Amino acid sequence: MVLRPNRSSTMDQPVVPHVVFLPFPAQGHVKPMLMLAELLSQAGFEATFINSNHIQHRLEHSINIATMYRRFPKFQFRSVTDGLPSDHPRSSSSIVQLLISARDETRTEFRNLLVNLGQKNGRWEPPTCIIADGIMSFAIDIAEELTIPVITFRTFSACCTWTYFHLTKLIEQGEVPFQGPGDVDMDKTITCIPGLEGTLRCRDLPGICRLKEANDPLLQFFIKETAAMPRAYGVILNTFDGLEASMVSKLGSFFSKIYTLGPLQGLFDTFAKSPSARTSFNGLLWKEDRGCISWLDFHPSRSVIYVSFGSLVCLVRDQLLEFWHGLVNSGKPFLWVLRSDSILGEDGVSEVPLELKAATEERGCIVDWAPQEEVLAHPAIGGFLTHSGWNSTLESIFAGVPMICWPMFADQQVNSRCVSELWKIGFDMKDKCERAVIEKLVRDLMESDEIVKSTDEFARMARDSVKEGGSSYSNLQKLIEDIKSISLAGKVSSSNAE
Numbered sequence: 001m002v003l004r005p006n007r008s009s010t011m012d013q014p015v016v017p018h019v020v021f022l023p024f025p026a027q028g029h030v031k032p033m034l035m036l037a038e039l040l041s042q043a044g045f046e047a048t049f050i051n052s053n054h055i056q057h058r059l060e061h062s063i064n065i066a067t068m069y070r071r072f073p074k075f076q077f078r079s080v081t082d083g084l085p086s087d088h089p090r091s092s093s094s095i096v097q098l099l100i101s102a103r104d105e106t107r108t109e110f111r112n113l114l115v116n117l118g119q120k121n122g123r124w125e126p127p128t129c130i131i132a133d134g135i136m137s138f139a140i141d142i143a144e145e146l147t148i149p150v151i152t153f154r155t156f157s158a159c160c161t162w163t164y165f166h167l168t169k170l171i172e173q174g175e176v177p178f179q180g181p182g183d184v185d186m187d188k189t190i191t192c193i194p195g196l197e198g199t200l201r202c203r204d205l206p207g208i209c210r211l212k213e214a215n216d217p218l219l220q221f222f223i224k225e226t227a228a229m230p231r232a233y234g235v236i237l238n239t240f241d242g243l244e245a246s247m248v249s250k251l252g253s254f255f256s257k258i259y260t261l262g263p264l265q266g267l268f269d270t271f272a273k274s275p276s277a278r279t280s281f282n283g284l285l286w287k288e289d290r291g292c293i294s295w296l297d298f299h300p301s302r303s304v305i306y307v308s309f310g311s312l313v314c315l316v317r318d319q320l321l322e323f324w325h326g327l328v329n330s331g332k333p334f335l336w337v338l339r340s341d342s343i344l345g346e347d348g349v350s351e352v353p354l355e356l357k358a359a360t361e362e363r364g365c366i367v368d369w370a371p372q373e374e375v376l377a378h379p380a381i382g383g384f385l386t387h388s389g390w391n392s393t394l395e396s397i398f399a400g401v402p403m404i405c406w407p408m409f410a411d412q413q414v415n416s417r418c419v420s421e422l423w424k425i426g427f428d429m430k431d432k433c434e435r436a437v438i439e440k441l442v443r444d445l446m447e448s449d450e451i452v453k454s455t456d457e458f459a460r461m462a463r464d465s466v467k468e469g470g471s472s473y474s475n476l477q478k479l480i481e482d483i484k485s486i487s488l489a490g491k492v493s494s495s496n497a498e
């Protein structure tokens with residue numbers, strides 16, 4: 001990577017690196033990127049955070065941007081189009097449109113914005129570097145064109161990132177694509193991904209492998225985005241070495257610099273002067289219902305199962321009812337996040353059997369959006385029924401809460417396999433949505449001492465990694481120093497040129 005001189009600096013000025021952040025426009029991508037932006041702002045960096053107009057609009061209604069600007073005077077939000085009309089749902093059933101549209105339509109505005117940011121008093125003073133989402137490789141194209149270093153931030157686990165690097169091999173070996181049960185033996189072991197032989201079965205491969213054609217645009221999208229990542233200066237992962245050291249070391253064959261910074265929320269607690277002021281801690285895109293915290297306060301330790309399928313997954317009515325019956329029949333109190341846009345079909349939640357309603361009034365609490373990190377840290381929580389999104393998985397590990405996994409798409413199938421098979425901190429119920437299974441798994445999870453033991457152990461490792469001297473703590477310092485060196489290199493070559 002050629003380093004572009006920062007012509008504004010002179011040798012006697014302190015170096016203030018300017019980092020531009022570009023997350024993919026969805027909750028699970030914006031949140032970790034914003035945590036990182038806050039951490040680097042805390043280190044004194046100038047930061048420009050580029051959202052889609054849609055996300056920016058929602059953020060403005062949910063977080064106090066003025067407070068954030070007061071805390072970090074060198075931080076600014078900017079926004080660009082994602083190419084979709086404002087009334088587009090942008091949820092799981094239409095996520096492909098968002099992926100393709102963001103790739104094709106954001107590029108020009110992003111480039112113009114960068115050029116604009118670099119033009120200061122008639123001189124070209126480009127940002128020090130760009131930290132771009134690992135599925136927005138057009139940022140790498142543009143960064144190369146403008147000779148600005150770019151670091152790619154993949155919001156997946158290391159294991160899943162490694163799996164995505166093998167999609168082409170999986171296709172060549174005839175393992176992928178497949179359409180699901182009936183088409184192939186879903187329990188067949190996958191042997192062509194080094195380090196994961198014997199771990200992943202067909203059903204554990206990323207959701208995008210369940211397609212008709214190998215040339216499906218979605219599968220090809222992820223193959224291309226993943227192949228572009230090693231062109232970046234380095235890669236950031238929201239994971240920690242104690243959890244994924246062997247996969248991180250395998251990724252070393254693609255990247256010379258790997259910054260494992262997870263769990264980012266833990267790093268924030270360590271580095272930030274006032275963690276409670278974290279902007280990215282608050283409900284970013286939805287208004288949180290804090291009533292559920294008071295509801296939890298009335299429950300004994302480890303007695304409640306928390307249920308949430310993240311920001312994108314939607315349920316059809318049959319699935320909704322299976323979960324509802326399973327939860328009620330388990331006899332355990334439950335706190336359930338049911339987003340207003342998460343039920344597909346017209347009848348939605350309106351017609352619910354009376355016995356479910358009555359049992360929910362007795363021992364359930366349903367909210368539109370919860371303060372998830374706070375919920376998971378609450379002593380009343382004993383288990384998490386999750387869709388296995390990577391943020392949720394890591395938050396659960398950090399809080400020491402065992403999981404029941406019901407993955408739907410993207411990286412979720414891989415994550416749930418790691419939870420159940422590699423780390424043994426939960427159960428995987430993928431491809432099954434039956435009330436009897438749910439009822440049994442909820443009871444087993446809440447009563448299993450063995451799982452609680454391994455969950456506690458990983459939570460301890462997660463906390464150690466973000467403490468002073470821990471691996472993620474040191475990697476953040478390394479990232480800060482590396483960005484400063486990039487900035488300094490620009491400064492030195494600039495003064496040599498003058």
Ligand code: UDP
Pocket residue numbers: 026027028029031283308309310311312313337368369370371372373388389390391392393395
């Ligand atoms: N989340 C939340 N409140 C909720 C549900 C989810 O704050 O009621 C947050 C959760 O803490 C996590 C993110 O939304 O950080 C979801 O990200 P994840 O990667 O788990 O799933 P995605 O939404 O991307 O599918």
